[in-house]
Amino acid sequence: MITAALILIVILSLLGLPLFLGLFGVAALGLYSNGVNYQTIFIEVLRLADAPLLLAIPLFTFAGYLLAHGGTSRRVVRLSQAFFGWLPGGLAVVALVTAAFFTAITGATGITVIALGGLLLPALIEDHYTEEFSLGLVTISGSLGLHFPPSLPVILFGFVSGVSIRDLFVAGVVPGLLILALCSVFAILVGKKWKILVASRPKVRILPALKEAAWEIAIPGFVLAGIYTGIVTATEASAFMVVYVLIVKVVVFKELSLRTELVPIMVESMKMVGAIMVILAASLALTNYLVDAFVPMKLLHLIQGLVKTQLGFLIALNLFLILVGCMMDIFSAILVVVPLIMPLAKQFGVHPVHLGVLFLANLAIGYNTPPVGLNLFIASGRFEQPITRVYRAALPFLLVLFISLFLITYFPSISLIMVNH
């Protein structure tokens, strides 16, 4: 009976039931079948009201919606043409690098898509990339930069596993750059194939373009500087960004009316926040069930029985983590899964630092894999695109990410080159 209801909900979820309802339904049914009071799902829901980090989501989202309004994308495109006009795909590279920094700061990947997507997507389209390519790029851009300091998932991994956080950051530099580089090369190749910019555009002078875009192009710099110098935390930086963007839009460029335009932008951006955060709440509720029933542990035992060699372990780990990335958010996944795999990794002779790097790379990719991937949902919600279209758009980039994951997993020296002194 319960199994039948579960299957029904899963099928409905694939065929049009709002995802958060599907997740809540599975969580409640699972808990019920375990003899647990299903009202406990609200303990998880109310975590939304007590996680300081989450404040960054509404604030960065609002700032992102403000940036998407008016001429910001045009100004940023002009500047990137001035600098990278000679390089086909220059703007795409700029977008990828910016997104990587932003994820490092905000820690959770989804925020990047929300905050920068509104700026980058129209800019890329204006730069003559196809809509689909641009959508794919912006979607997966949320997965880049997770290895760079002060990324919170790295710190949490170090805390849970006991691996040196410093070593993890040092080790993450080369793999992080590798992922970034592969995506950039892909974007440049595509740009070359489509002859973007080089032929069609007049040359843009650097100085006027810089002067025009300076206010906005400085934002990632301000945020980075504020955090790295210890003036603010990442969450607090989001409030500063909102105030700064408001000033730039209202006072400097006078392209936002406080009377008529501000309220709709607030409401629209918070609808987006609501759509995402109920999914987050529901996935926390689902995690409660999975933990209660020791599901990750059982899955791992299953794998353990099948695997005998280090190579086999790494392959199984990749598959397992992508599966985990489908169901849990990155912070829950670290808390729940890391203690399980640490002893196994030791048994198979995997270096703990290498494990950390590939673990995070893996989870970051899990965000972009259909059917369940938070980045995909966020992009679908943010840009009002059907999820199937987002799947298709992300696919080529996903292949690039898988190549980088393959390299990081099976060539440990990529991670360990900077650590083994």
Place this chain on the structure above:
Amino acid sequence: MHYLKKIDSAFAAVEKWLIVVFLSTMITFTFIHVCLRIFLINLNLDLAQILLKHLDWSQPLVRLLVLWVAFIGASLVTRDNKHIRIDLLGSVLDGAPKSIWSLVTSGASLAISLFLVKASIGYLISEIAYNDLLFLRIPAWIGHLVVPGALMLISLRFFISLMTALDKIGNDVFRHSPTQPTATRK
């Protein structure tokens, strides 16, 4: 139906203003809090210290407002029918089958959200029983009232889309039936 839609838009108007007020509050208090702290650390202003002490409820308030904004936002998204979904059938179906399918999903959505309303009320009742308090001694159940509240509105909106889907199916059948005179249609 007509009344339901009126009630729905009245709620939506209130929700929009709540979002504006709450979001502004979140930004303002976070911004002030950080500024005061920067003043305190770098300039050692006594005034900043006093103000910070009196504002120590502001951070928990802001965190609570994240919950409110999220759930009100989710309720408004339901109204626009823009919840995130893996709609594998959406691009395939068209016409009457599509209406029937949206009837099915709306019905299932209504059922699950009603279940969530009931469960969340049960949860809040246990919070009342344990007399849990938030910052400034606010009872927890008041702070968390937005969860059942928003879920009720979400249910209402799924109910409306269920009725709309029914209407549409009725119309489809109606239009295809030649015996009915078009004049009586509204």
Place this chain on the structure above:
Amino acid sequence: PGLDLETSAKQPPRYVIKFATVAPEGSTWMKQMRTITQAIEDETNGRVIFRIYAGGVAGDELEILKKIRMGQLQCAAFSGVGFGKILPEVRVLDLPFLFRSYEEVDRALRRLKPYFSQHFREKGFILLNWAEVGNVYVFSKRPIRVVGDFRKSKAWSWAGDPIAKETFSALGVTPITLPVTDVTTALSTGLVDTVYAPPLGLLALQWHPYVKYMNALPFAHSTGALLLSSRTWEKLPQELGKFISSEFEKSMSTMTSQLRQQNEEAIDVLKNHGITIIPEPTGQALQKFDAIHRRVASALSGKIYSYSLLKQLYGILGRNTR
């Protein structure tokens, strides 16, 4: 009753106790915990089974408490955060600069156990035993030798802890309240330069690379306890309940002494990492710390705990009560 015995002879009922803690899996504390619970399972022939959720996978202490209330969990290790919601008056033991030796800690915990057991029972919990977190010390980038040194520090504090709030206020500091996960970044960027933690915790959280000094005077002694929900306790047959609580009674003292030893060893590790240990202040400097204790203790009495409880504690420790 005869029928009960008969059914239990055929198929002894299994009592599943779900236990949660924020203590990390793999720590000595957890290893010890697993040994105890395994012993209980073996001795009762599997009639009592523990399911363990370590490392915070079931949530922080407040979420664990809520899950116990809703019956999802039955047993947990709590410290100040959880006590604040269950039985705030236990936190009298967490007052800053209160205990002067482990002997004092043990004496106070032993003598007050009946009192607190009864009060926990009124709140729906059985106090299986104390399970201390240990001495908490102040670690800083610049040396903190005397009370006055705090004023110049950028101190981190838990948000929402009334004792920490009152203590820092008495020390003349407005602390920077951040979630624990943000502290590593905050230390490395210089947003904070002073933290407090047990030495083992400092190592586990990896804050040690960012601090240079540790003051050997314990900032506070953090008390913890193993609590079982009364609802579960009442369902257990009496002899099983007695057996479980005596098992925990027996092994917790071993656990405590092991933990203390480990914290001492952790201090040695910190020394090897180049952290300078500032010796405990004496004479007038120590009196100033005691004055801070008195101010905090009197400010919070009547709010978190009664004055009579404080007086009783002072009596046990042989302090004057003025």
